[in-house]
Amino acid sequence: MQKVNIADQLERFSEAWSPRIVGELNGQHVKLVKLKGEFVWHHHEEEDELFLVVQGRLRMRLRDRDIDLDPGEFLIVPRGVEHLPVADEEVHVLLFEPVSTLNTGNVRNERTIDSPVKAV
Amino acid sequence: MQKVNIADQLERFSEAWSPRIVGELNGQHVKLVKLKGEFVWHHHEEEDELFLVVQGRLRMRLRDRDIDLDPGEFLIVPRGVEHLPVADEEVHVLLFEPVSTLNTGNVRNERTIDSPVKAV
Numbered sequence: 001m002q003k004v005n006i007a008d009q010l011e012r013f014s015e016a017w018s019p020r021i022v023g024e025l026n027g028q029h030v031k032l033v034k035l036k037g038e039f040v041w042h043h044h045e046e047e048d049e050l051f052l053v054v055q056g057r058l059r060m061r062l063r064d065r066d067i068d069l070d071p072g073e074f075l076i077v078p079r080g081v082e083h084l085p086v087a088d089e090e091v092h093v094l095l096f097e098p099v100s101t102l103n104t105g106n107v108r109n110e111r112t113i114d115s116p117v118k119a120v
Numbered sequence: 121m122q123k124v125n126i127a128d129q130l131e132r133f134s135e136a137w138s139p140r141i142v143g144e145l146n147g148q149h150v151k152l153v154k155l156k157g158e159f160v161w162h163h164h165e166e167e168d169e170l171f172l173v174v175q176g177r178l179r180m181r182l183r184d185r186d187i188d189l190d191p192g193e194f195l196i197v198p199r200g201v202e203h204l205p206v207a208d209e210e211v212h213v214l215l216f217e218p219v220s221t222l223n224t225g226n227v228r229n230e231r232t233i234d235s236p237v238k239a240v
Contacts, residue, residue, distance in 0.1 A: 073125045
C-alpha cells in the first residue's frame, strides 16, 4: 500500500491519449491521461466514466452541447452517452472507470489501447 | 449531466466527518468530506476506499505505520485493512468508494452516518 502523487506520475510520461493505470479498487481503475487535440466520438455500453481535470481545460463535446472543464472540476459521462473529448491545449485528466473500460468504447481505431500501461 | 466543481461543493458545508455525495457511477460514490481531528479505527469488510487530498494534510494511520498525504496525493486502503484518518488541521478529501460503504466500517458509534447527504 503506497500513496500516489498525481503530479509525479504525470511527469513520467508525455504521450497524449495513452492512459496510465495508477490505482485499482473495487473493480475500477484510476488512470491518468494527457489529452491534446480531438479524440473520437464514442460511447461505452456498460461503463460510466469520470473525468477529473488536473491541469488545462477539457471540452467535453456531447451531441447536444459542450461542457468545459477546468482544473478541480469533474464530469461523469453515463454509459451509452456519446462523447468527444477535445483539448485545444494539453490537458491532464484523472479517470475513474471500470477495469473493463476500453478507451475508444464502441469504436476501434488507431487510438484504441487494449492494455493500458500499469504505472503503479 | 452536469460538471461538479470540487471547491464550490466544499464551500457549501463546514461540518467535519460528514461526507457529501457529489457523484455516482458504476455502483461507486464520489464523496467530499472535511476532516478535523482523529476519527476512529475501523476497516471495511467488502470495500476498498480511495482518499484523495484536496487541501491540507491527512495522516492515515495504519497498524504498522503512518502515511502522510498532501494535496494531489491519494491512497487506496484495501478492504480488511484497519485505518485511522487523522487531521491535525482541517483537511478536505475526495473519497471514491462503493455505494455500500459505511463511513465507520465495522464500527458503529456517534460518528456513524447511515445516509450521507446527496449534494449533487
